[in-house]
Structure formats: structure tokens, C-alpha cells
Amino acid sequence: MHELLASSMEFVRASPALMGVLLFLGPILLLGLLSRLRQKPYPPGPKGLPIIGNMMMMDQLTHRGLAKLAKRYGGLFHLKMGFVHMVVVSGPDEARQVLQVQDNVFSNRPATIAISYLTYDRADMAFAHYGPFWRQIRKLFV
Structure with missing residues (x-):
């Protein structure tokens, strides 16, 4: 036991750079693993690169790139x-489901901090949440 402790202390003294790298990368790798375990279930889709995701897969004509991906992954993909x-x-069936059947689920726009700040917490027609407030503003404008 004493020999094992002595050899581990010798390893720590011999490679402080390696210990620094392990102490730096360990928490980052652990956070990445935990975030992957807690990911929301998305439809199937191509795996992306770590930071840029699937940006490199798009052609200059985006609709053609999306059509190629739709042939491979179906009408609904991530x-x-x-x-x-x-x-x-x-x-077409998926679009009908999203736009007609479940329109109230998909009707809101995502808001960034800047949008919330500039529109006084989404108090305008373009970024308001779908609901009574949005319907009231729409009646005023239309």
C-alpha cells in the first residue's frame, strides 16, 4: 500500500503539466457527457460537427440541400x-399536421434577450405569444 502511494505521488510530481490538462479537460468532458444524456428527444437527422453543427451540409441553394436530407431522413428531421x-x-402530411392540427403549439416565435428588451417583453404584434393578448393586438391592427 505504501509503495502504491509513493508511486502515485512520484507520478504527480513528475508530470504537473499532465495533471493540469486532466484537471482542465475532466470537468469539460463530464459536462459534455451529462448534457448529451439530458438531451431532448429530437427526430432523426444527420450528426453534426461539435461547434458548427450541420452548417457545412447546406449547399448554396438551401432548398436543394434540405431536399436531399428529406429524401434520406423523411419529411420531419432534426x-x-x-x-x-x-x-x-x-x-405535405407533416406540414399539414404542424400548420393546421397543432398550430397553437408551433405558433410562438423564439425570443432572444435582445428581442425581449427591444419589444418590452414581447409587447408587440410580431413577437407576442399566441393567446388573448396577441388576438387583442391583432384586432387593433386589422
Whole structure:
């Protein structure tokens, strides 16, 4: 036991740079693993690169790139553009489901901190949450 402790102390003294790297990368790798375990279930889609996601997969003509991906993954698939997750709807049945049947679920726009600040916490027609307030503003404008 004493020999094992002595050899481990010798390893720590011999490689402080390695210990520094392990102490730096260990928590980062642990956070990455935990975030992957807690990810929301997304539809199938291509795996992206770590930081840029699927940005490199898009052609200059975006609709053609999305059509190629739709042939492979179906009418509903997931892309990651940078740090933003996107669900692409490209089939007619899926589009009808999203736009007509479950329109109240998908009617809100995502708001960044800047949008919330500039619109006084979404108190305008363009970024207001779908609901009674939005309907009241719409009646005023229309």
C-alpha cells in the first residue's frame, strides 16, 4: 500500500503539466457527457460537427440541400445550426399536421434577450405569444 502511494505521488510530481490538462479537460468532458444524456428527444437527422453543427451540409441553394436530407431522413428531421436546434418539416402530411392540427403549439416565435428588451417583453404584434393578448393586438391592427 505504501509503495502504491509513493508511486502515485512520484507520478504527480513528475508530470504537473499532465495533471493540469486532466484537471482542465475532466470537468469539460463530464459536462459534455451529462448534457448529451439530458438531451431532448429530437427526430432523426444527420450528426453534426461539435461547434458548427450541420452548417457545412447546406449547399448554396438551401432548398436543394434540405431536399436531399428529406429524401434520406423523411419529411420531419432534426438539424443543429451552431447552437440552435431546428426541426425541418418538408413533407405535405407533416406540414399539414404542424400548420393546421397543432398550430397553437408551433405558433410562438423564439425570443432572444435582445428581442425581449427591444419589444418590452414581447409587447408587440410580431413577437407576442399566441393567446388573448396577441388576438387583442391583432384586432387593433386589422
